[in-house]
Amino acid sequence: MTLIKIIHVIFVLLSISGFFARGVLMIRDSALLQQRWVKTVPHAVDTILLLSAIILASQWGFAALGIPWLQAKIGALLVYILLGVVAIRPGQSKSVRIGAWLGAMLTFAYIVSVAITKNPLVFA
Numbered sequence: 001m002t003l004i005k006i007i008h009v010i011f012v013l014l015s016i017s018g019f020f021a022r023g024v025l026m027i028r029d030s031a032l033l034q035q036r037w038v039k040t041v042p043h044a045v046d047t048i049l050l051l052s053a054i055i056l057a058s059q060w061g062f063a064a065l066g067i068p069w070l071q072a073k074i075g076a077l078l079v080y081i082l083l084g085v086v087a088i089r090p091g092q093s094k095s096v097r098i099g100a101w102l103g104a105m106l107t108f109a110y111i112v113s114v115a116i117t118k119n120p121l122v123f124a
């Protein structure tokens with residue numbers, strides 16, 4: 001495994017652990033969610049995750065955009081971000097936010113499946 005792939009996988013783990021933990025805080029209406037570092041650290045983690053993804057994908061140049069499993073990853077990443085925003089930001093009812101939180105984690109599992117199998121079909 002190359003160093004950049006190791007960094008990518010480490011930040012994959014940090015990202016999903018942080019997202020899971022923030023969901024638990026959201027369900028408990030924890031005041032911790034308002035802490036500055038709880039809001040900023042996930043942005044830093046996700047930025048590094050995305051940068052490592054771009055560096056990894058750049059090994060194929062612009063052709064990367066035509067590779068089906070990378071297209072599936074990018075599309076699913078957008079879904080993960082949208083569901084994540086609904087889950088973490090106040091505004092929606094608790095049940096909608098919990099549904100979005102669970103949906104985001106399912107989407108994340110799909111992205112990991114695509115990353116490992118290099119196939120857009122689930123665990124194919």
Ligand code: HEM
Pocket residue numbers: 005008009012050053054056057070073074077080108111112115116
């Ligand atoms: C939440 C977002 C993401 C997750 C959970 C994720 C997960 C992973 C995992 C687990 C691997 C290691 C697979 C393996 O070799 O066993 C991987 C590799 C990789 N990922 Fe991601 N990834 C994400 C986002 C992205 C994005 C947005 C891109 C590019 C557009 C990307 C591009 C790559 C590439 C090119 C590899 C290396 C494939 C190889 O050469 O074997 N990833 N990803």
